[in-house]
Amino acid sequence: MLDSLRRWQPEIPREEQPVAKTVEAMDEAGVDKSLISAWVAPGNVMISNDEVAGFVEQAADRLVGVGSVDIRKPMDAVREVRRCVDELGFKGIRVLPWLWEVPPTDRRFYPVYVACCEADVPFCTQIGHTGPLMPSEVGRPIYLDQVALDFPELKIVGGHIGYPWTDEAIAVATKHENVYIDTSAYTTKRYPPALVEYLRAHGRRKILFGSNYPMITPAKALRDLQSLDLDEEATGLFLGGNAQRVFGL
Secondary structure (H helix, E strand, O other), X not given: OHHHHHHOOOOOOOOOOOHHHHHXXXXXXXXXXXXXXXXXXXXXXXXXXXHHHHHHHHOOOOEEEEEOOOXXXXXXXXXXXHHHHHOOOOOOEEOOHHHHOOOXXXXXXXXXXXXXXXXXXXXXXXXXXXXOOOOOHHHOOOHHHHHHHHOOOOOEEEEOXXXXXXXXXXXXXXXXXXXXXXXXXXXXXXXXXXXXXXXHOOOOOOEEOOOOOOOOOHHXXXXXXXXXXXXXXXHHHHHHHHHHHHHOO
16 A cells, blocks of 8 residues: 555655664754654554654654554544553644545544543644545545534644645635644645745644655755745744644643
C-alpha cells in the first residue's frame, strides 16, 4: 500500500530510523519540537502508542507524542484516548479516514471525538487525496464541516492541506473557530496559491507547519519558505505559535 509513495519519494527509508536521526534532521532545519504519531489501521497496529511513548522518552525535550486508536471498538478507543493523554502524556489523537475507508462523519469516530473533547486534546486527521493506493473520497475536507457542527469545542487539525480540495479546507477552517490545517507532506513551493494567500492574510492563525518525516525532512519542507513572502507575525504563527496554542505546548 505504501510502496506507491516511492514513485516520487524513492529515498523513503525501508528500515526503522533511530530517534537520534530524527533529532538530527530537526537540528538541520532549526526545528525545536516535533509531533510524532502512532498509526493504527484495521487489524494492523503499524506504530503503537507505546512505541511512540518510547521514542518520546529518548528525546523528551524535542518530541511530542500523538496517539491513535482502533475505531471499531468504541469503548476500547475511548479508554485508549484517556491512557494516551493521562498516562503517556500525549498531546493529540490522530486517526486517518483512508485507512478505515470511511469518512470522519462515520459513527465510529464519534466516541473518539467525545474523548478528545473531555481530554482537551486536538483530533488530528488527513484531508485531501491519498498518496498510498487507497480511496481519496473520505479525505474531502467538507466532511469536517459536519463534525465541527456536532462538536464545536473539538479542536480539529486536518493534515496534508486538503489538495485537490484546498478551497474546501480553507472554507471549513474559516467557518469554524476550532478547525485548522497543517501543511505536512508538502514542501513550501508546492503550496497552492489559495493556501499561501490565506496564510498571508486572515488564515494566519489557522495554518500549522508540518513536514512528514521521514518521507519529507523538515529542511526540505522549509527550503523555499522565503518565497511565501510572509510577514513576521504570520511566520511566527505558522512555524510555531499556532501549534503551541492548539496543542497546548
